[in-house]
Amino acid sequence: MNKKTIAIIIFLTSISLIGIVITQLFWVRNAIKMKERQFYHRVSIALKSTVEQLSDIRKDTSHNNFTSVCKPGCSMITENIVSVIKPASLDSIIKDEFANMNIQMKYEYGVFRKSDSNFIIGANNNFKNEIIKSEHFTSLSCLWKPDSYVLGVYFPDEKNFLIGEMFGWLFISALFLLIVIFSFSYIMLSLVKQKKISEMKTDFVNNMTHEFKTPIATISLASEMLLKPSINELPSKTEKYANIIYDENNRLKNQVEQVLQIAVLDKGNFKLKKTEVNLHEIIELAVDNFEMIVKQRCGKIIKHLDASMATFFADPIHITNIIHNMLDNANKYSPEPPEITVSTKNIEKGIILSIEDRGIGIIRENQKHIYKKFYRVHTGNIHDVKGFGLGLYYVKIIVEAHGGSIKLHSEIKKGTRFEIYFPFIKN
Ligand SMILES: Nc1ncnc2c1ncn2[C@@H]1O[C@H](COP(=O)(O)OP(=O)(O)OP(=O)(O)O)[C@@H](O)[C@H]1O
Ligand SMILES: [Mg+2]
The missing domain is CATH 1.10.287.130 (Signal transduction histidine kinase, dimerisation/phosphotransfer (DHp) domain)
Structure with missing residues (x-):
C-alpha cells in the first residue's frame, strides 16, 4: 500500500469516526429528551388525576353540606381554599398518583396563588422558588374560582434521574x-x-x-x-x-x-558462554586488529584504559564483536582521517567502556532509532558507507543480555560517544 492510499484511508476513517461520534451524541441527546418528555407526560397525568380526585372529593362534600346552594365546580364565598383542598388529602392523593405512574423520585410540592406567588400549601417549603419556576404544574381553577391557584411540583433529582x-x-x-x-x-x-x-x-x-x-x-x-x-x-x-x-x-x-x-x-535462543574476561585484553586485541584499517586512512586510535577492575564475567566472542562493531562505526562514520578514543573507567558496580569519534554525528531525532534492526540514518551522500543497519541492534541485545546498558552522546558534525556499561555480575 502506498503512502497516499494510507493517508486517504486514515483521513476517511477519521472523518467517519468523528461522524459516528457526532451521530451518537445526537442520538443520546434525543433519547434523553424523549425520556424527559415521557417523564413530563407521566407527571402531568398524575397531577391531572390528583386534581380530578380533589374535585370528586369536593363534589361529595358540597353535595352533602351545601346541596341546595352550591353547584358542582363552583365555590362558596364563605369557604376557604384550604378547606377545599385539604393539605392531608392532597398529600396522600399526590403520593398515590405518583406511585400509580411509577414516579419514585423525591418531590416537593406547593399550592400557590398565580398572581402573587403566595403559598397556601407548602409555605414552609425550602424549594418555594423552584416550585414556582417548575414546569410541572396544573391549574386548580376548577376547584377554586375566586383566585387562580396552581399546584406545582418540583423534583430536586430530576436531571440526575x-x-x-x-x-x-x-x-x-x-x-x-x-x-x-x-x-x-x-x-x-x-x-x-x-x-x-x-x-x-x-x-x-x-x-x-x-x-x-x-x-x-x-x-x-x-x-x-x-x-x-x-x-x-x-x-x-x-x-x-x-x-x-x-x-x-x-x-x-x-x-x-x-x-x-x-x-x-x-x-531469542542464543546462549552466552560466560567466563572471566579481562576487558582491557579484549580491547587491546581488537584495537590491534582494527588499527591497520584506521591507519590506512591516516587516522589513529587512542586508548585510555583507566579502569582498575577490568575483569568481569562475559562472553569473550560477543564482547570482541561489540568492540569491533563500535570501532567499525567510528571509522565508517568519520569522513576525515578518523580519531577514535577508546576508554574504560570503573563505576561502583561495573565498568564503562566508551568509544568516541569525531565523525559526522547523529541528529537527536535519529538517535532513538539507531538500535533498531536494519535502521540506517538516511543522508544524501552516505552511499559510499556500507552496512546492513544491524551492528548496533546486535550490540544492544548482547549488552543487555550481559545485564548492561548503552548510552549515546552525539553532536552533528562534531562526533559521537557511545558508553557501554557492563555490571560485575556473575550470571
Ligand atoms: N559513530 C557513529 N557516527 C555517526 N553515525 C553512526 C555512528 N554509529 C552508528 N551510526 C548511525 O547509526 C546507524 C546504525 O548503525 P549500525 O552499526 O547498526 O548499522 P551500520 O553501521 O549501518 O551497518 P552494520 O553495522 O550492520 O554494518 C548507521 O547507519 C549510522 O547512520
Ligand atoms: Mg555498524
Missing part, C-alpha cells in the same frame, strides 16, 4: 466508541510501523545484494585470471589472485555470519 436512567446506554455507547477509536489507532499505528519495517527490509535486501556482489565479482575475476594458461608461468601472480580470492571469501563469510547471527538473536 434522567441521566441515571440513560447511564447504562451512555456507558455502553461510550465504551464501544472508545474500543473502536483505540482499535483504529492501534491498526493505523501498526500499519505505519509495518510499512517502515518493510521499507527497511527492502533497503537491507538491496544493501546485502550490493555488499555480496562486490566480493563475488572480485572472486570471479580473480578465478578467471587463475584459469588462464599463462598464469602458470607467473607464480607471484598466482599467489596474488589466490590471496584475493581468500580475502574476499573471508569477507563474504563474515558478512553471511553477521546476518546469520542476527537471525539467531531474533529467535
Whole structure:
C-alpha cells in the first residue's frame, strides 16, 4: 500500500469516526429528551388525576353540606381554599398518583396563588422558588374560582434521574466508541510501523545484494585470471589472485555470519558462554586488529584504559564483536582521517567502556532509532558507507543480555560517544 492510499484511508476513517461520534451524541441527546418528555407526560397525568380526585372529593362534600346552594365546580364565598383542598388529602392523593405512574423520585410540592406567588400549601417549603419556576404544574381553577391557584411540583433529582436512567446506554455507547477509536489507532499505528519495517527490509535486501556482489565479482575475476594458461608461468601472480580470492571469501563469510547471527538473536535462543574476561585484553586485541584499517586512512586510535577492575564475567566472542562493531562505526562514520578514543573507567558496580569519534554525528531525532534492526540514518551522500543497519541492534541485545546498558552522546558534525556499561555480575 502506498503512502497516499494510507493517508486517504486514515483521513476517511477519521472523518467517519468523528461522524459516528457526532451521530451518537445526537442520538443520546434525543433519547434523553424523549425520556424527559415521557417523564413530563407521566407527571402531568398524575397531577391531572390528583386534581380530578380533589374535585370528586369536593363534589361529595358540597353535595352533602351545601346541596341546595352550591353547584358542582363552583365555590362558596364563605369557604376557604384550604378547606377545599385539604393539605392531608392532597398529600396522600399526590403520593398515590405518583406511585400509580411509577414516579419514585423525591418531590416537593406547593399550592400557590398565580398572581402573587403566595403559598397556601407548602409555605414552609425550602424549594418555594423552584416550585414556582417548575414546569410541572396544573391549574386548580376548577376547584377554586375566586383566585387562580396552581399546584406545582418540583423534583430536586430530576436531571440526575434522567441521566441515571440513560447511564447504562451512555456507558455502553461510550465504551464501544472508545474500543473502536483505540482499535483504529492501534491498526493505523501498526500499519505505519509495518510499512517502515518493510521499507527497511527492502533497503537491507538491496544493501546485502550490493555488499555480496562486490566480493563475488572480485572472486570471479580473480578465478578467471587463475584459469588462464599463462598464469602458470607467473607464480607471484598466482599467489596474488589466490590471496584475493581468500580475502574476499573471508569477507563474504563474515558478512553471511553477521546476518546469520542476527537471525539467531531474533529467535531469542542464543546462549552466552560466560567466563572471566579481562576487558582491557579484549580491547587491546581488537584495537590491534582494527588499527591497520584506521591507519590506512591516516587516522589513529587512542586508548585510555583507566579502569582498575577490568575483569568481569562475559562472553569473550560477543564482547570482541561489540568492540569491533563500535570501532567499525567510528571509522565508517568519520569522513576525515578518523580519531577514535577508546576508554574504560570503573563505576561502583561495573565498568564503562566508551568509544568516541569525531565523525559526522547523529541528529537527536535519529538517535532513538539507531538500535533498531536494519535502521540506517538516511543522508544524501552516505552511499559510499556500507552496512546492513544491524551492528548496533546486535550490540544492544548482547549488552543487555550481559545485564548492561548503552548510552549515546552525539553532536552533528562534531562526533559521537557511545558508553557501554557492563555490571560485575556473575550470571
Ligand atoms: N559513530 C557513529 N557516527 C555517526 N553515525 C553512526 C555512528 N554509529 C552508528 N551510526 C548511525 O547509526 C546507524 C546504525 O548503525 P549500525 O552499526 O547498526 O548499522 P551500520 O553501521 O549501518 O551497518 P552494520 O553495522 O550492520 O554494518 C548507521 O547507519 C549510522 O547512520
Ligand atoms: Mg555498524
